Amino acid sequence: MTKMKESEKNTAPEKVLTRKDITKLGWRSSLLQASFNYERMQSGGFLLAQMDCLKKIYKDDKEGLSEAMTDNLEFINTHPNLVGFLMGLLVSLEEAKENRSTIKGLKVALFAPLAGIGDAIFWFTILPIVAGISASMAMSGSIVGPLLFFAVYLSIFILRVAWTHAGYNLGLKAVDTLREYSGIISKVATILGVTVIGGLIASYVHISLLPEIVINASKTVSIQKDFLDKIFPNILPFTYTLLMYFFLKKKKMSPVVLIAATFGLAILLSFLGIL
Amino acid sequence: MAITLAQGIALAVMAIIVGVDFWLEALFIFRPIIVCTLTGIILGNVPLGLMAGGLTELAFAGLTPAGGTQPPNPVLAGVMTTVIAYTTGKDPATAIGLALPFSFLMQYIILFYYSSFSLFMKKADKYAEEADGKSLARLNMLTTGIVAITYGVVVFLCAYVAQDAMQSLVKAMPEWLTHGFEIAGGILPAVGFGMLLKVMLKGEFVPYLILGFVIASFVPFSNLLPVAVVGMALALIVFNNERNNKKMAVASSAAFEGEGDDENEGI
Known part of the structure; x- marks a missing residue:
């Protein structure tokens, strides 16, 4: 059976997918998480998004279609914003009737690096920057804040179609480049992200001590304004964030526990008049 | 209400x-x-x-x-x-x-x-x-x-x-x-x-965290764009360095492999 497929491969299969099909695949890549679950993660949506292309490639070959479907139902967990790239690449291989183990191997090799790059760029870099800017606009009462946020993410959404075309057109050429550069790209994105987080800590975590030391009837010294702020502004937010990092990373504590503890502590210190 | x-x-x-x-x-x-x-x-x-x-x-x-x-x-x-x-x-x-x-x-x-x-x-x-x-x-x-x-x-x-x-x-x-x-x-x-x-955050990224924090603490500006721009500049510096390193590594290993080939031919 497999032997027959190998021989079929020699007669170069014709292209059946049009530009329009690939554009549609890009939009449909948004279905990635439609049946997200812990057993296979995104596999159900991953297959569904590619269904139209696969049907067009395999036409009456029910067995070939079934094999392709079964392969694509295997565990996958990657990034919704970049998955179109992977889908474009895979359907180009399906269309060329590459053998199944090549297609499967590439999918397994690429989905995790794509997820890493996507998380570093979209969650850890773009979101903090865009959210920081648009939130400060919204808080000063400007509707431009949420509109700006929406505009940025709409553009990112539309770019999904571009990634899909890129994956389809580059085909196997893309794989080497991606393997070569994925390390550098995620490192560079992390540097940008970490720098912004440093800024976010200073700007958006607010801890301010209330107590004042009474020196005499006319003079009091505020611990926050006259002491801490003079030594190093925002030192308490920085320390508390690092403390959270320590508990999350080294003590493997759940964020829910830390959120609850933060509330408990804040309420206690409010009761005591310290915060 | x-x-x-x-x-x-x-x-x-x-x-x-x-x-x-x-x-x-x-x-x-x-x-x-x-x-x-x-x-x-x-x-x-x-x-x-x-x-x-x-x-x-x-x-x-x-x-x-x-x-x-x-x-x-x-x-x-x-x-x-x-x-x-x-x-x-x-x-x-x-x-x-x-x-x-x-x-x-x-x-x-x-x-x-x-x-x-x-x-x-x-x-x-x-x-x-x-x-x-x-x-x-x-x-x-x-x-x-x-x-x-x-x-x-x-x-x-x-x-x-x-x-x-x-x-x-x-x-x-x-x-x-x-x-x-x-x-x-x-x-x-x-x-x-x-x-x-x-x-x-890995050890090698700690300096960037400190830089971002210090800029935002001491530069009075209403949003984080300056921090993001500095971060971008730092990222570009590292990107250029890493790419050059990679090119040099590829070049030297290619040269090395070339030598190996010559030896093989000799044998």
Whole structure:
């Protein structure tokens, strides 16, 4: 059976997918998480998004279609914003009737690096920057804040179609480049992200001590304004964030526990008049 | 102020739309800045929605589903912060804390679905074997539909049905307790940033964290764009260095391999 497929491969299969099909695949890549679950993660949506292309490639070959479907139902967990790239690449291989183990191997090799790059760029870099800017606009009462946020993410959404075309057109050429550069790209994105987080800590975590030391009837010294702020502004937010990092990373504590503890502590210190 | 039945239904419909968006991570209209603004529009108090949106967005800045972990639910946080501030007249900064239990509730419902939707995968395997694309599409519609309806029902119950109970609870709270919630809302981003750092911060990146912090602490500017621009510059420096290193490594190893080839030919 497999032997027959190998021989079929020699007669170069014709292209059946049009530009329009690939554009549609890009939009449909948004279905990635439609049946997200812990057993296979995104596999159900991953297959569904590619269904139209696969049907067009395999036409009456029910067995070939079934094999392709079964392969694509295997565990996958990657990034919704970049998955179109992977889908474009895979359907180009399906269309060329590459053998199944090549297609499967590439999918397994690429989905995790794509997820890493996507998380570093979209969650850890773009979101903090865009959210920081648009939130400060919204808080000063400007509707431009949420509109700006929406505009940025709409553009990112539309770019999904571009990634899909890129994956389809580059085909196997893309794989080497991606393997070569994925390390550098995620490192560079992390540097940008970490720098912004440093800024976010200073700007958006607010801890301010209330107590004042009474020196005499006319003079009091505020611990926050006259002491801490003079030594190093925002030192308490920085320390508390690092403390959270320590508990999350080294003590493997759940964020829910830390959120609850933060509330408990804040309420206690409010009761005591310290915060 | 009270929420009318019509507003309750409108909020439920909105929650279905943004909830599905969160499920798919598509347009990012599930982020609090959008959800609060839409809630404000539905309640007829846009300034409140904007204020709540900015505050909640920042409080949830680090709480992301990156790496397959489910964060406290941003949709419920957004809707309930705005709703609680509207019905009780409390400051949105206080309302963030009061909205948090609702956010946790939805987080656990989604986690329950993540586990139970595993049961559908046996069916999906069968459809794949039969090359049945239509049934596969139906299965995906069903799971997404279940999530959508849940968002609608939960938001309707929390925002409309429970509003009187919520109001009397908040009225019974002493001043130090509401003040506690308010300052907790201001500290909350620390947990989110801690989560981001847990994923991103390795020893080699510590200098960048310090730089970003120091710039934002000492440069008086209304947003973080200067920090982002400096970060971009640092990233470009590293990118250029790494690329050059790579090129040199490739060049030297190519030269090395070339020598090896010559030797082989000699033998």
